[in-house]
Amino acid sequence: MSSERILASLREADACAQRLDKTGWNQHLNAARKAIDAFESNGEDVRTLRGEHLLVSAFQQRTNLDAYLHTLEEAAALIGGQSVVLPLRCPMFQGFYSAFSVVNEEPGYAARNADLLDRSEELFFQMTSGGRGTATSYRAQMAFYRGNFDQARILGLQALDEARANNQELVALCAAEILANTSKHLQDVSLWRFARESIRTCADNEAASNACRKLAQVLDCTLDLSVGLLPDAPAWLREGDFGTVPAEWGFQEVEGTVPAPIVHVALLARVQYLLYRSRRTMALSALGVMSDVYGQRSVVLDAYDGFFSANAYHYLGDVSREQTALRKGVEAVGPDGLWVIAAEFADLFGDLLYDEVARFDPTSVAEVRRIGEGYWKKLRLMREDVLVQAPGRLTNREHQVAKLAVQGKTNAEIAGTLHISVRTVRYHLENIYHKCHVSRRAQLADVLRSANMETAAWARESRS
Structure with missing residues (x-):
């Protein structure tokens, strides 16, 4: 194998790593290593090639920064400048x-x-x-x-x-x-x-x-979920079908609904959605999928696993499991002082949370109280601000459609009044609902009524 073939094999290994294809990554990396060894046995200078090999292999240490840094240090010393394998200005992770x-x-x-x-x-x-x-x-x-x-x-x-x-x-x-x-x-x-x-x-x-x-x-x-919005959730969020299956490095894409590297983010979003919809048992099941099926682990994920589970058990009336889940969340965030994750649940759990924090570190209770008390009120105020500002993002045509819609006009009547097709009316209504975070006309009237705009008067009329 020539040096160019070795470099090409390393590029293929890197491409496999980004696709989370561990088998392909290993195959290309091992082929390159054997070729480099053969070069060295023939007296060739392989310092740069070994450096490039190390740089590509560093991917496997991405969750161990000590090993990752050590590998990068060795690679940099051998390469002595710019890599010819990784793309110029490529993202780090x-x-x-x-x-x-x-x-x-x-x-x-x-x-x-x-x-x-x-x-x-x-x-x-x-x-x-x-x-x-x-x-x-x-x-x-x-x-x-x-x-x-x-x-x-x-x-x-x-x-x-x-x-x-x-x-x-x-x-x-x-x-x-x-x-x-x-x-x-x-x-x-x-x-x-x-x-x-x-x-x-x-x-x-x-x-x-x-x-x-x-x-x-x-x-x-x-x-949107974090401030109590999202009436019209996308299918992947409602149904939990991410188009991925478990694999050696966590998961791999099948249909590409949600790209494999961000499945853990989508899973947390689904848990929030299920809790938002009061589907607590399903939320607990989704949390189990995250840890048991997809094998996702990190301080942040473990913390939310604990606190979201406690949320579900709280409303299911299972105090014992609620307390156990709270303890798991506190033990995840406590060592690094990441108390915001815990504090955002303070309004829900109250003294039960503070007791668990005190059990872990009594000196941190005041900090959790400082951050957490009144947080849900802040979210409500933020939600009101978001809703009030939403109508300001409507286009002129969307304003016209919204005005007629909350007056009780049918789609056909709106189309006739504005001389547009019914399909176009539906299109505008979808955009209006999305921008105003609503799913039906009565909700739209409430949003427009709360906004300080010309439509306030006719929004009130539509509700009378």
Whole structure:
């Protein structure tokens, strides 16, 4: 095998890694290694080839930053410059959107991982001119989960800029999600709108990768759910059919409904949706699928597994299991001080949660109270702001259709009045419902009535 064939084999191995095809990854990587060994036995200088091999093999250490950094250090020393295997300015974790989930399988290492990730990003940039924004996004996530919301906003905006400038689509989405979540605690509606617009722009961008667009759609649903919205859920969320099956590296795509690297995000969204719809037993089943079938693990996922399970058991009246699940959630976030995840459930669990926090670390109870008390009220206020602002995004034609719809006109009557087809009326109504977060005309009248706009008068008339 020539050196060019070796490099081609390494490129194929990297492509397999991004598809989570472990078999193909191993085959191409092993073939390249054997060829490199043969070259070396013939007296050839194989330093650069071994460096490229190490760089591609680093993918398997993505959840162990010590090993990942060590491999990158060895690869950088051997390559001595730019890699010719990985694409120029390629994303650092490529198919993985959240560095925080990727590198935090076990609790207690968040701060240390931030330092390791800084160094890893520098080495990755040295070899690919890519990866910028990953470490900043990680620190933004850590600041948010620790309740440092002003810092999370600053770092989130910085990470978003860095990721966009360095072709890190998925990292940019991660930063936008953190900004949206931060805005709820700061009650910063303008930040919420900015973050949501960033996510929705990606969802509608046909030039973006499929994984990026789908992740944006998943995050859009998740954020709506977080403030009590989403009356018209997409099929994958309602039915839980992600188009994937379990595989050696977690799962693989079958139909591509939800790209494999973001299935864990979709699973959490489905759990939230089921809880939102009061389908608690189904929510518990979905949580079991996440851990037992798909084998997803990280500090964040384990925490939400615990708190969402406790939510379901709370309403099912199973106090014992509720307490056990709460303890699991607290033990996941406690070692790293990621108390925001726990605090967001404080209004639901009250003293039961505070007792579990006190059992783990009495000094953290005050912090959980500070973050959590009144959080659900903040969400209600955010929801009202979102609903009131929604009509302002309607086009002139959508305003016309909405006005006639809440007056009780049928689709055919609206079509006749506006001289458009019934199909076009349906199209406009779908857009109106989506923008206003409603699913029927009576709800639309309520939304428009609450908005300070010209339509308020006729919205009131339609309800009288």
